[in-house]
Amino acid sequence: MKNTYHVIFFCLGLLLVTLGCRRSAFKNTDPCITQQTITDKSSQTQDSIFLSNLFKEIYDISGAANCQPADQWKVAPIGTKPCGGPVAYLPYKATIDETCLLKKIAFYTQQTQLFNNKYSIISDCAVVPYPTTVACENGKAVVKN
DSSP states (O other), X not given: OXXXXXXXXXXXXXXXXXXXXXXXXXXXXXTTSOSOOOOSXXXXXXXXXXXXXXXXXXXXXXXXXXXXXXXXXXXXXXXXXXXXXXXXXXXXXXXXXXXXXXXHHHHXXXXXXXXXXXXXXXXXXXXXXXXXXXXXXXXXXXXXX
16 A cells, blocks of 8 residues: 555656656747746736847848848738737848848737737737838838839
């Protein structure tokens, strides 16, 4: 009987250790993505500042503030409207670390969706058309339809 209890406690301990390891394995360790997220405990002001700072970081990485020849650009959808679809299209230099930038954009888009749901945000639901070109205006890359 004692051996049965030992086996049961051993199995329960092993299960708890396994679950604890599994949970920690899902923590974000990607250097491209910030550890901060929108949570149930954060305020709308805190979440707005977080999204604003994250967008600025993405914009800075994109290189859009320093326009070079317009033919060296790509575009990516960014953000999400409450009705669905992107808020905008962001131009980015074809020479940057595209994988990291697209991960940041995907994270930002996911966080904007959380923000929209958390605060019951509404929008015009207009579809933002895919840009046909990227142009340089006043030294900045802008998308054109």
